[in-house]
Amino acid sequence: MKHEFPNGREILARLAPVRGGGVPDPDARRIFALVAWSVLVEPGDGVAGRLVAGLGPEEALQCVVARRLDASAADAAGVTPAEFTAGIARWSPRLDVREVATALDTAARARIRLLVPGDPEWPALVDDLGAHAPLCLWVRGNLTALAGAEPAVALVGARAATGYGEHVAMEFGAELAGRGVTVVSGAAYGIDGMAHRATLAAGGRTLALLAGGVDRPYPAGHANLLERIASSGAVVSEVPCGGAPTKWRFLMRNRLIAALGSATVVVEAGWRSGSLNTAGHAATLGRPLGAVPGPVTSAASAGCHRLLREFDARCVTSVDDVMELLGATLSGRLDAREAGGPTSDDTRVLDALSVRAWRETADVARRSGLGIAEVEGILGVLSLDGTALRDERGWRRTATTM
């Protein structure tokens, strides 16, 4: 790493403003390393995610600085030598500790707070993204708005909205606010903006997820709206302060919108709208997906109809329908809790999972001595719970369980 890693005292000083005061010493280096990681990588970097999950952020960072991953570490993280080499190539141009300091200082000046996994306000829902979960979150506004005490719905749609779409977004935003549901969206013009505005107007709570740093209002025309969102809810990004909203970061931002909503509803979307990307993330996460139909003669509804036809989205015509979607997720989670914890088969599956290594379903079945279909069902329930995480490489157990 270019320039020396700061000493303990300096790290504590840099972290204090973004952590709302003193940071316990053992946490400080881990948090600083997570910030370093968020500076190094683009959002959703699965190799980085696996290294950090498998080795912890500090050890993972040392491997990058040393450009060396020994066999046992590679095994624990489930990262191949080729993946590590490619990762180093991606990350090394940003390997400068001054960038980390700049990110922290910029955030401090803008009164932006930093959340890391394990914080009480950390939104557990994003952990469903597995290796693609954010490493940290930068928050402008209220940390508690993120904690997920309230049910939340992702309400998204096209920038090129029609009067019809904006009307629906307005109705839904206002009614959801009235029912105590947090509205998650992307602060874009069109549907997103209307959803935020209507929620605020009805005295509700709303979260705006940005593709760039939260110190840079985007779009600029929504600077005022973003300020209002932050005053009661939160404006959130995984990209450090100063970061530009690139095309890639928009796509990855969409996964956070989908992850933070217990359900996603697309209000209006063209045939190739970015909202379909958000919808795709919701589907991948196994979150209920709804689409609001519109006239078949309206290009602004073509994407919604595509979701109904091709992605098996639920047809959503009212906030009652949205609540039903939401109920599907929440009751799933509640049922599991009410049942009083894991069954004996759940325990066998959890025993067969590793906290560090990703294991394929067949492997989990072998280790647990259960059938593959049975294991798949149990893993599905455990992932709803947040107890098991899924990745394209397989499954692993979250560190906090059992």
Place this chain on the structure above:
Amino acid sequence: MKHEFPNGREILARLAPVRGGGVPDPDARRIFALVAWSVLVEPGDGVAGRLVAGLGPEEALQCVVARRLDASAADAAGVTPAEFTAGIARWSPRLDVREVATALDTAARARIRLLVPGDPEWPALVDDLGAHAPLCLWVRGNLTALAGAEPAVALVGARAATGYGEHVAMEFGAELAGRGVTVVSGAAYGIDGMAHRATLAAGGRTLALLAGGVDRPYPAGHANLLERIASSGAVVSEVPCGGAPTKWRFLMRNRLIAALGSATVVVEAGWRSGSLNTAGHAATLGRPLGAVPGPVTSAASAGCHRLLREFDARCVTSVDDVMELLGATLSGRLDAREAGGPTSDDTRVLDALSVRAWRETADVARRSGLGIAEVEGILGVLSLDGTALRDERGWRRTATTM
């Protein structure tokens, strides 16, 4: 029966005009009996359907006249004594042979033709209705339009249509005509009328199914339209000439619309629209069901959205989508034909079916020596084919197979 059954010569004379000329003697009494049945019963009378299928129309009619069903006949028809007694109570007020003569004479004067099962122009699709299939059909227009040489789509919707719905019905009707698809509908104001009109304007073929006799244009305001439909397609009813379009007959007429379309598409429908009844029949028949979405703010689309939400209808936005629905049915039938007829398991299942008695799936499984799930799958394929018929009482084989 009040008044004597006419003699052979009189039957031949009465039938000739509605049958397009001479009627072979052995057929004449069967056809006359079917007309008598269609005068006796309301559409969709399942007990009548089972008696006629099980005993043949003449023997079944004799049982009604004699008010007596012996045990072997009851068994062959699958009709209980209580059902027969209730049937007699329903039918006996109409047991007057003069009504049959009147129905035939009225039809003859209006140049209306009579189709019965077994006629080359008889639409095989209606036999999927099993015991609820029509006993005969009265046709104003071209008999060949009914034969099902062309693929057909039921295009239906609310009388209280909006400009949007009428626009969609017009586009769909015209495009389906252009692709050689027959459009089946109910000649009502609103969506139905627009579907017929657009099909005719594009030079296509359309069928109108009426709830009352085809000699009574209904609604009266569509007299001209019905005449135009008859000139290239056909106006059809199972209710004899002179019959009034009652509420019940509308509901039963809807089952014929659904049965005559290889797929049903609802263009616009209110929350309690009669089109949902047609959609329900299509679903019961296992025919693909589509619904055209519209603005969630439009009451005229609420029924379509209900179909999307509650009945798993496909979201249909264009005629390409309709063709896809249609393809699902047609390719199913073609696959079966291309496969070169029944497999050996198909034959075992057909052997286990009776032409007369309805048998439950478990019984068919026992008789064929195959598993219940296997038998269910095979019966599904055979019913697509029209080889096996399903009823709430079970399954039977069509008389013409094997």
